[in-house]
Amino acid sequence: EAGVVQSPRYKIIEKKQPVAFWCNPISGHNTLYWYLQNLGQGPELLIRYENEEAVDDSQLPKDRFSAERLKGVDSTLKIQPAELGDSAVYLCASSLNKEEQFFGPGTRLTVL
């Protein structure tokens, strides 16, 4: 069974530029999560989807971050414009039972 797929794995951009991350969850997992992980810290939830509905986006900085999961399968997280402080690893996870979460390898974003 394929795991959670994320792309790109690495992204380097200049500040004020836009950037997008893509995630394809494990087949059949209707819950999808986007997390931000800073070096040496635990993941911080940005948004959680149940199918195509964003059910928890309270920690998503909506002035510059947006996300979509149009058909309830894959998802895109966008930052526009990126700031220096957005440099981090962006993790996607999916779950079948809302307990065990399966994580992708993450996208390491560097904003210069």
Add this chain to the structure above:
Amino acid sequence: QQQVKQSPQSLIVQKGGISIINCAYENTAFDYFPWYQQFPGKGPALLIAIRPDVSEKKEGRFTISFNKSAKQFSLHIMDSQPGDSATYFCAAKSGNYQLIWGAGTKLIIKP
């Protein structure tokens, strides 16, 4: 009240020794306590999890001890191996709410 406090921040253990990582919480509504293991360049992966109706759960060399009255739980890694070197995160969750993560423990097993 939503925090999960994890200690130590880093830990060095000799090969064959016991690694112990501790976590404490305040929210008595938490009903699911997982431990995740993360290797560099990878996402976290579920290692073992426990619910508050049991005091201990063992899977191979990994054991969770749970103390409901003290609101603490810990991960014990027996016969620690160099391949166990990773960052470990405890977490807690209640119902349909999000996982609350500890800050992580970087474990190094010395050969």
